[in-house]
Amino acid sequence: MQQSIVDRLSGITEEEHEILRGRKSVDRSLYMDGSRDVISGEKLLEKGKLIAIRPHTRFIAFPEHSHDYVEMVYMCSGSTSHVVNGRPVALEQGELLMLGAECPAVH
DSSP, X not given: OOHHHHHXXXXXXHHHHHHHTTOOSOOGGGTBSTTOXXXXXXXXXXXXXXXXXXXXXXXXXXXXXXXXXXXXXXXXXXXXXXXXXXXXXXXXXXXXXXXXXXXXXXX
């Protein structure tokens, strides 16, 4: 992967700055509508776009959730652990994880 892409995706987001300053949980309003644990594609996609490329929130556990879209996670560097459909999944650098809509996952 080109270093310029890794650099762009490795920057600390405003949400991550808040987490590093002591925020104890994910800001659900950035991802979900109401009390459902379903991440909304409308919250993450720009109007008229069918795909978004963004870094996954780091430095905090992301609670169990599902999506109303297909999520693809590419591990640019390092590794991470997920729980998908109740089963542990380790994602290593260069690997891709695809999650179907409504698939329960913990990151």
